[in-house]
Every structure is written in C-alpha cells, then in structure tokens.
Amino acid sequence: MAREYSQTIANYDISRERFLELKHKCLQYPEWIKRRNECYELRSSASDGMPKGSAVTSSVVERQADRAMKESELVDLVERCLFEAADGDVGIIPDLRKNICYGVPYIALDVPCDKNKFTKYRHKFYFILDKKV
Template sequence: MSTLIRPELSETNRYWIEKHRYYELKHFCLQYPLWRHAYNSLIDYPGSWPQLVPPCKTNVVSDSVTKHIDERLYYADRMKMVERVAKETDEELSCYILEAITEGISYDHLKARTGIPCCKDVYYDLYRRFFWLLNKERQ
C-alpha cells in the first residue's frame, strides 16, 4: 500500500524536491525493513564460523570478519540516517513518520492503525519535510 501524495509539489513550496528525486528517496526508505532484517540476521554470524576458508589461488586476503563488520555498519548507518531524519522532522511524531515512511502506508491507514495525534495537513507537511531533510542528508 503506497502513500497517495502528489510526487511533485509547486516549486514555490518550501519542501519542494524534484519528482524523481522524491521517488528515489521514497524507495530508499522502503528498504528499511530489508536492512533491519539483514542487520539482525548478521548478529549470530560469528557463532556460525566453524568452517575455515581455504587458501585462495589469487593471493587475495579474504577476511570474513571484516566483511561481516562492514555489512553490519552499512545497514546500521542507513537505518540510523532514516531514524535521525525522522527525529529531526518532528520529535513527538517521529515514530509515526518512521512507520509510515518505511512501510509505505497512508495517513488514513496510520490514523486507523495507531491513532496518530495530528491532522492530515500537519502529517503531510511533516512527510514532505522528512523527504526534504533526507534529500539534504543524502547529497
């Protein structure tokens, strides 16, 4: 279920970003559940290390621990960025914004599901502000 918001605002709007950039950022945020799942699946990785890596013929050093740490940092950095921008958007409504942005749910569904304590106009203003801030963060 996607949010039914116009992808492009008037250029005079203070939170205007280009339509395709908005879609890029929206799809970036929709990957959040995948990042969380991948991050959590890597937690038990060191416990499954009994197999030894055979030597490689190319003399390339393969460090599975470093790869594992790099992957976890990659997912953690992306999740923290989205969470930080949601908090920067609005401290009190950040949990609602984060849920809607990462799961692609509309205000109406969010209102019915969680009882968000603001009106639709305020929510969509914050929604646009979130993507505007994320656009600045990812440049």
C-alpha cells in the same frame, strides 16, 4: 494510488523524480534492518579439513562487521531525519516511520495530529533526507 507528490513538496525544491528516488530508498528500510540483524546471528562455517590460502585479506567476521556497519549507517540516517523532521516530537516518529518506511497509509495510523501537520512532517523529512543523501 494516493497522490503523494504535491506542489507543497515542490516548494521544498525537490523534483518529482528525486522524491520518488528518496521514497523508494526509504521503502528499503525493513530490508536494511533484516540484513543488519542477520550480521549478528551466529553461524557455523563448513570445515572440510583442508587448509585455506591467505589470498583473501579479510575474514568472514570482518566482512560481516563491515556489512553490519553499512546497514546501521543507513538505518541511523533515516532515524536522524525522522527525529529532525518531527522537531523532537517523539510521539509522531513511530507513525511517521510506518508511513514513510513501511508504506502504511495515514488512514490506517492512529496519528496524534491532523493530516495537514502530518503531511508537513513528511515533506520536511524528505527535504532533510534530500540534503543528507
């Protein structure tokens, strides 16, 4: 396993445990997108012809919308942090996303910058995410 936590990220005042917490939160990114997209799929409800009570205050549509909004907020948070960490360099954002959210190693990416600069982007991302979460 590659050494991901280094003294450099400790300079951002992020403990190893906090870094691992943020890292594993970001690895849930594909699940957030999948669940968000499932909220927008068409579904048919099973109707047995029996009237339903009104004890439930929210409808299925409202619950789906709330869930979609929650998942979208998480995805948007990561996207904003990626943009801020890249200093507006949109060319590095897809590779940074693949590395941070999907676990693709630097070696497997076609990154338009050197490894040191890429690592600084990663560390800055975790620093920004730590402040926002």
